[in-house]
Amino acid sequence: AFYGKGGIGKSTTSQNTLAALSDLEQKILIVGCDPKAVSTRLILHAKAQDTILSLAAEAGSVEDLELDDVMKIGYKDIRCVESGGPEPGVGCAGRGVITSINFLEENGAYDGVDYVSYDVLGDVVCGGFAMPIRENKAQEIYIVMSGEMMAMYAANNISKGILKYANSGGVRLGGLICNERKTDKELELAESLAAMLGTRLIHFVPRDNIVQHAELRRMTVIEYAP
Template sequence: MLKVAIYGKGGIGKSTITSNLAAAFAAMGKRVIQIGCDPKADSTINLLGGEPLRPVMNYMREEDEEPEELDQIAKEGFGGVLCIETGGPTPGLGCAGRGIIATFQLLEDLRLFETYKPDVVLYDVLGDVVCGGFAAPIREGYAEKVVIVTSGEKMALYAANNISSAVRNFEDRSYARIFGLILNHRNVENETEKVQAFAEEKQIPIVGEIPRSDEIIRWEDQGKTVIEGDADSEISKRFFELAEKLLEDETERVR
């Protein structure tokens, strides 16, 4: 099973990249689970035709009980991707990171992985603060690879540095390792050079590069990933290439 956590600062495009990657894996015939680990709970919306999914934390708060069946908190989207959103506490109350930990424990109790038997699991994780809850995918062994999304913007690179430091703190415990960076272009000045310099300094490869594209925005306005909208487009090819790299690396790891 390929298990990948995708991190990056808020607003950097993690959800767009994660959902397109999920759609690419699905189009390749893989069984995929995507788990959104952001209080905004919008990670999977473009796999579900633009319809938001009820987050796990909302269910528990509104029903005052834990769900007993997976279909109460999960929904299949494009290509059969099983979509789950952790959500967060009532705004201003509680800790969002604690919500992630509670959700992961619930998914274990519901035997998510044993029941669905995925080939690929993707975690879409907010990376502005890598506290205990937001580090859960890499700290608790749920994910084995970490991909960091960044642009050439100062704060995006600052967050990428924090995330890489957090992951490396766990490397000696056989937790997740950094697979690489995805450069999600924002067309800032000297962007490629800035990210390449960061990658060389931190010794992290750039494994994917997504050009700034109106095509992605156009399909998202229709509640779709670009993979669903036009699987043969140049942008879609970037996601398929990244999916192939991840699968090839997993095959080598297993060997």
Template sequence: MTVVVRPEPRDPLERRKEALRAEAAAEQPAPETSTPTKATQIVAIYGKGGIGKSFTLANLSYMMAQQGKKVLLIGCDPKSDTTSLLFGGRSCPTIIETSSRKKAAGEEVKIGDVCFKRDGVFAMELGGPEVGRGCGGRGIIHGFELLEKLGFHEWDFDFVLLDFLGDVVCGGFGLPIARDMCQKVIVVGSNDLQSLYVANNVCSAVEYFRRLGGHVGVAGMVVNKDDGTGEAQAFAAKAEIPVLASIPADEDIRRKSAAYEIIGKPGGRWGPLFESLARAVIEAPPLRPKPLSQDELLGLFKGETVGRDVVLEPATEADMCAAEKIVRPSLEVIYEGV
């Protein structure tokens, strides 16, 4: 066997490049997939806007509380609507809004100003800036800074559930994954391309930070508004993550959700569904997902649904101009023999 020995680069920049190449070529260690051992399990839920994260979390947190778990639900969506279903349509003051108001009055924020409870579930909203007046991701970072001042790391909960918008890819919304702030992630999706595209992006983010030494894993997927066509289940199988629950596209669920009614109650029609989901969330280990390529994602759907048979036709200069393009001779000077 011939061993090629490269000379040590003298240039510091070249040495750094060599170190980066060696790091990129190194084999990654096997992922840790055991059950989290921390006293508090922090679970971040991601999904496309409008896919039903808040509906799922409100009912899930309510059921977990009825099972004897101490649960904190934190809304991390600038719309501040995570807790509205839990509180019968009422909105609670957000941490960012309350902090600004208290600061202007020279007062400190207290737990009772931002955290509220119902039937054993504790809940709060981080909030965010109004449209056009700031960065939502930066608002999330600021909100967590305020939580830390309130003693977030000393609070005694069995589970902390974080509701994050999955459409946005900036650092603020990726905070739990990038900074190992949670042990596991759950994606909420349905049998449509856009929600699965978002779910796949979240899996890609988890895989990216695992390569950088992170420990967050994907516990699984909740299929909401399931119409039985099977694309979401097929995605989960290819990404090698389990389906924790399939919530059907049922008129009774839609009507009760629109009326801000909790359906995840023991003894109710949908109680067993959320009892099973609660157990799955508690027991599911954080797995390392296998994100799909764009072609693999499109392959989950019929060709006519996603336009897979469309041919890309290159545009011409004439297409881009109202008048016919005039070709002028080049003014470039060419020197012979150079």
């Protein structure tokens, strides 16, 4: 699972990582757990995928949906699902994550998949957003952060959530991924935070405009400029 502060680039980072994995002939399912529903758009070359919650609202309930209604196939046959969220100010987005994951399990979405990736909003580690951590849905959590204070604050909070459930389940913090924002001493700050959390800095992603160029075309970098 990929966690991180809103706007930090976790959806872009996760989709680029998964596109590279799919080039290695791995079968992948992406489960977007962010109300913005932007976890799959680079894979699908689309604006935003219809979400489980919005489709359920149209159909009447989640029980009225079929797996084919909510799952789209994108780049290199990557399977894509977005849980979505309620209208702003109404309901609980975390509850939507729980509903969506339960629906996917009941309908066999995980069959024949090598990797399942959860792309999760990490500003608020409430019960719903913590579900991949709490109920052993994810084995490894990667936190996307930068040298900015609030991004590191969110990373620390997410780590607390992982620690809370690590003993009761198999979930572990895989490491930090630093998305460079050109702040002062960013690499040193990221390495220092990783050391304090007892983890490692997996990768320091240098800022490069090619990522934005690819995003404008709704593509991953590996597809846009292989």
